[in-house]
Amino acid sequence: MGLAWAALFASHGIEVTVTDPREDLDEAVDEALPLLAAGLPGSDPDGLRGRIRTTHDLAGAVAGARLVQENGPEDLEFKRRLFADIAGHAPGDAVLATSTSGIVASRIAEGLPDAVAARLLVAHPFNPPHIVPLVEIVPGARTSEDVVEAAVAFYRSLGKVPVRLHREVPGFVANRLQSAVLREAIHLVLEGVVDAGELDTVMKASLGGRYATVGPFESFHLGGGPGGIRHMMRHLGPGLAEGWRRLGRPELDDAAVATIVARTEAAYGTGPAAYRERAALRDRKHLALNATLRATDKNDTQNT
Ligand SMILES: NC(=O)c1ccc[n+]([C@@H]2O[C@H](COP(=O)([O-])OP(=O)(O)OC[C@H]3O[C@@H](n4cnc5c(N)ncnc54)[C@H](O)[C@@H]3O)[C@@H](O)[C@H]2O)c1
The missing domain is CATH 3.40.50.720 (NAD(P)-binding Rossmann-like Domain)
Incomplete structure (x- = not known):
């Protein structure tokens, strides 16, 4: 860092x-x-x-x-x-x-x-x-x-x-959000629903891009059409709360850690050379994303 x-x-x-x-x-x-x-x-x-x-x-x-x-x-x-x-x-x-x-x-x-x-x-x-x-x-x-x-x-x-932030909270905001996603991602891999690479593909091809353009609240608001979040909360709100009760709570015991490490290394390799190559690719993609978003955000007064 x-x-x-x-x-x-x-x-x-x-x-x-x-x-x-x-x-x-x-x-x-x-x-x-x-x-x-x-x-x-x-x-x-x-x-x-x-x-x-x-x-x-x-x-x-x-x-x-x-x-x-x-x-x-x-x-x-x-x-x-x-x-x-x-x-x-x-x-x-x-x-x-x-x-x-x-x-x-x-x-x-x-x-x-x-x-x-x-x-x-x-x-x-x-x-x-x-x-x-x-x-x-x-x-x-x-x-x-x-x-x-x-x-x-x-x-x-x-x-x-x-x-x-308006007040102190351990983990702040971004890491708390990341932690919520990671918890469910680990649960889904441990349950054999997808492997690590497939889960990453699901994220990059859906929520990743979405959340770079609109955050969770604007996304939900737009998802409700002209009725916005009022409509969404009436329509999907009860199911949303029900879905939270089904989310995983994985234990990170030795076996779980071994599985997650093995699946992730199988998808992306390991060691200094693999790190350098994948980190450089990540950086190039993120720079391209930043540049594109900056260009489209220029006239958007909602962005601070
Ligand atoms: N790695 C991340 O993704 C990330 C993201 C955001 C914030 N952070 C935060 O940044 C901080 C550093 O994380 P990191 O991942 O770079 O850790 P790191 O272990 O890679 O680096 C920590 C460095 O601190 C040095 N250090 C030890 N004692 C020191 C001293 N007395 N004076 C100066 N340096 C000393 C160590 O030699 C080491 O190089 C942590 O507080 C971490 O929570 C990390």
């Missing part, structure tokens, strides 16, 4: 410092940049590398930062300690953002002084963050409104689509 953010920032001319205790930090940056640059039209790996400095020294890394984007392990205690450390060395007006996939900012900020908690918020990207537009902005109870506004403006200036 961290390297993709770094590449995105650098592609917008920002001088970035990456800090990570891993011994092979420079090699990791050099290895990641070709794929990342391919996802950032107009960028090249050398140009990006020229704006990315690496260091193992966290204090020095954050000393002059205007914004810190934290991408460490997903562990509450770790993030609490890390932000205490960051706050001790970053400028007093730096925005402190975490990429956490689900931990709320209020919990990370517990134990930190108000002046630090006021600058700490969640800025949750969706993978790959240099290509998928969404950034969920989730302030904590003590985050200042000025910091929220500055963060929204910053991510928007990078071409991202920031959405500010």
Whole structure:
């Protein structure tokens, strides 16, 4: 996550410092940049590398930062300690953002002084963050409104689509939706209804495209014809609620994990070469989708 953010920032001319205790930090940056640059039209790996400095020294890394984007392990205690450390060395007006996939900012900020908690918020990207537009902005109870506004403006200036949540909820919105889909997807594969590749085909050929054009609510509203969602709720509402009771609740025990891993690897391969090839294909398709949607959205005032 961290390297993709770094590449995105650098592609917008920002001088970035990456800090990570891993011994092979420079090699990791050099290895990641070709794929990342391919996802950032107009960028090249050398140009990006020229704006990315690496260091193992966290204090020095954050000393002059205007914004810190934290991408460490997903562990509450770790993030609490890390932000205490960051706050001790970053400028007093730096925005402190975490990429956490689900931990709320209020919990990370517990134990930190108000002046630090006021600058700490969640800025949750969706993978790959240099290509998928969404950034969920989730302030904590003590985050200042000025910091929220500055963060929204910053991510928007990078071409991202920031959405500010009204209140904190673990997992935020996008991952909760993804989790609901994944739960049923795993259930259907474990039940032998489809294999992993077939399930992905069903998704890409139906809901995937639909939800890139209209979200679940607009889709439902349009599905009701001129009667809209009022008609849909009367017509299909009872069946919808009944269907929820039939959804799967798979257990992720060893056997289930082994089945899901085997079916997915059978469909898509495994290892670094397969990863690079499939990730590059995913990125190319997503870039094409972004460009097409941007072109058609230009005059649509409903899109923010
Ligand atoms: N992977 C995803 O799809 C995804 C999506 C959205 C958000 N996130 C969030 O982003 C964060 C990072 O996830 P990831 O998948 O990139 O994890 P990762 O395990 O790939 O990377 C974590 C990195 O943190 C480094 N690290 C450990 N201690 C550190 C320290 N003290 N200072 C600086 N760096 C340190 C590790 O060396 C490692 O390189 C998590 O909070 C995760 O929830 C991940």
